[in-house]
Structure formats: structure tokens, C-alpha cells
Amino acid sequence: MTPRFFERYSRQILFSGVGETGQRRLLDARVAVVGCGALGSFQAGALARAGVGWVRIVDRDYVELSNLQRQWLFDESDAEQGLPKAVAAARHLGTVNGDIRIEPLVADLTAENAEELLGGVQLILDGADNFETRYLINDYSVSRGVPWIYGAAVGSYGITMPVVPGATACLRCIYPEPPASAQPTCETAGVLGPVTAVIASLQVSEALKMLCGAEPSRRITTVDVWSGEIRQVAQPGPGDDCPACAGREFPYLTGRTRVPISLCGQNAVQIHERARPLDLHDLAVRLAPLGAVRANDFALRFETPPYNLMVFPDGRAIIKGTTDIGVARSLYARFIGT
Numbered sequence: 001m002t003p004r005f006f007e008r009y010s011r012q013i014l015f016s017g018v019g020e021t022g023q024r025r026l027l028d029a030r031v032a033v034v035g036c037g038a039l040g041s042f043q044a045g046a047l048a049r050a051g052v053g054w055v056r057i058v059d060r061d062y063v064e065l066s067n068l069q070r071q072w073l074f075d076e077s078d079a080e081q082g083l084p085k086a087v088a089a090a091r092h093l094g095t096v097n098g099d100i101r102i103e104p105l106v107a108d109l110t111a112e113n114a115e116e117l118l119g120g121v122q123l124i125l126d127g128a129d130n131f132e133t134r135y136l137i138n139d140y141s142v143s144r145g146v147p148w149i150y151g152a153a154v155g156s157y158g159i160t161m162p163v164v165p166g167a168t169a170c171l172r173c174i175y176p177e178p179p180a181s182a183q184p185t186c187e188t189a190g191v192l193g194p195v196t197a198v199i200a201s202l203q204v205s206e207a208l209k210m211l212c213g214a215e216p217s218r219r220i221t222t223v224d225v226w227s228g229e230i231r232q233v234a235q236p237g238p239g240d241d242c243p244a245c246a247g248r249e250f251p252y253l254t255g256r257t258r259v260p261i262s263l264c265g266q267n268a269v270q271i272h273e274r275a276r277p278l279d280l281h282d283l284a285v286r287l288a289p290l291g292a293v294r295a296n297d298f299a300l301r302f303e304t305p306p307y308n309l310m311v312f313p314d315g316r317a318i319i320k321g322t323t324d325i326g327v328a329r330s331l332y333a334r335f336i337g338t
Ligand SMILES: [Zn+2]
Pocket: 169, 170, 171, 172, 173, 174, 238, 239, 242, 243, 244, 245, 246
């Protein structure tokens, strides 16, 4: 440990919960941030500044102008260049802390690559924007005994909960299945920057505690930064009837519940059999401010250049304008919700 090291982290080392021992543990730690939007970019930045030795950033999207209102790590030149978020994040963080390793992975986390993308890390931070990815992270976490910290935000509302396999409830203990209907997304309902920062801060605080060897808080916290309401409930232990914790069933990881996707003609991707009904008129109202939308009882067509989405009442969608499955999944998660 050099004098520079002590100086750099002096305020954190002075804090009794971390100390010199905790700081060394942070330096030896390996953490994955899945999703590098508002939550993930804040998490990655905070982990890098805190001196976490290895931060892997997994993200499939590119920086856009509409991200800058809340995604603190990115700037106008990232958006102009259309840089992948993982790459832009790694570039910025390289100038923030040159003593640690930042590993950007431009990828879409799936059942097939989960081991490759999440293997070797001791903690996973949720910066995802959809439930499909969160249930996959939960399956990976519980099956491998790797903790993760759930976090989500939309509008002025956010929620977070640490998951420590074998010690706390997991996501499926609390919500056995993903929501049955389409959920509001940041694209359709908007999101305030501050709520993403609050939730990401709580996630990183739990992460630092756990990496330093302290116990997690065992609370589910919800915050509404507009009404000012903050609520906490005690987080139970692993559920006796949880399909993941007790049943050891991991359908999201084995790919059994993976959303089937196929290339569909030239320059189009089909996402089929979501097996959940969508109210197309409802969806049309939500999408109307964002682009041209037309809906009847049988189909909804939504244009968000250079893409257009055709959505059907059973949840199926055809996304035109790309052959990239990651882009198609991202558009589906953003505009239709998961
Ligand atoms: Zn569980």
C-alpha cells in the first residue's frame, strides 16, 4: 500500500465501517454492473471512485441525447459519436481512477452467455431496464451463490433490495413471476434523474458494505422523490416455497423461459410468444407522445426512426429496421416493457 493509495482513499479508510482492511478488500473485489443506463452508470462511477479493483460493465445500448438528463457519466460527445455505453463508461472511468481495472463488455446478457459475462465476479449490481434480465440475474445468483442487488426506477419512484442467496429472500421469493402485463418504462412514463441516483446510491452502499465483509441491510426500500415518501419493509429470509431458493429451479438461466426471437425477412426481427395479453389501445396512448402510432384491435404500429414496431395483442412484435437481436430486445423493453 503506497502513500498515494492512503491519500486517495483516506476519507473512506477513516470511516470505521471500511478502514484499511475494508479498503484492501475493495481493491481485491470483482463486481459486475449489468446495464449501464442511469442506475448502472452511477454504480460504475461510484464503485470506481471507491476503489473497487475490477469493475465489469455489461451493456448492449449506445449513448443517445435523451440519456444525458440522468446518465451522469456520459456527455454530448458520447451521444454524437453514438458510442456503446460500456465503452464510453470505461473511457470516462479510466480518467477517474487509473489504478483499477474497468472491463467494458458490449453485450446483451442472455441465458447462453450468463456464465461468460458474470463468471468470476463476487457481486452483481442490477442496472437493467427490464424484468427478463433481472429474473435471469436472480437465477444466476441463487444457483451460483453470488449475491446481487436489485434496483429499478421509473417516473419518480424507485425500489431496491439486496439478494444474498441462502441468507435473504430473492427476487422470486417476493415476486415469483415477472409482471403479467406491460409495465411503464422510462420511455413511456419518463423518469427523474434524482430517483435513479438515490436508488443507485443505495445499491452501491449495500455493495460496499458487503464487499467489506459487513452484513446487508435486509430491507426492501422504496422511494418516491416527488412525493418525498420513503418506505422500508423488513426483507424476509429465503422462502420455503420459492421456486429458486427452495425448488432449485432456474428456468431463466436454462433458457426455458427465454423469449423466442427470430430473424424475420430482410432487416427485421420478430419477438414472439410473450404469452401475455397487451391492451393495444392503452399502449397507443402511452406511445403517442413518442412517435407516430396507429392501433386497432389486431395490431399496433409505432414509428421511432429508423425503426418501426408492429405489436400484436398476444405480446408478439416485429421490429423493422434492424437485424441485431440485442437492438430489437432493447426496443421492445423500452417501448413495450417487460
Ligand atoms: Zn427465493
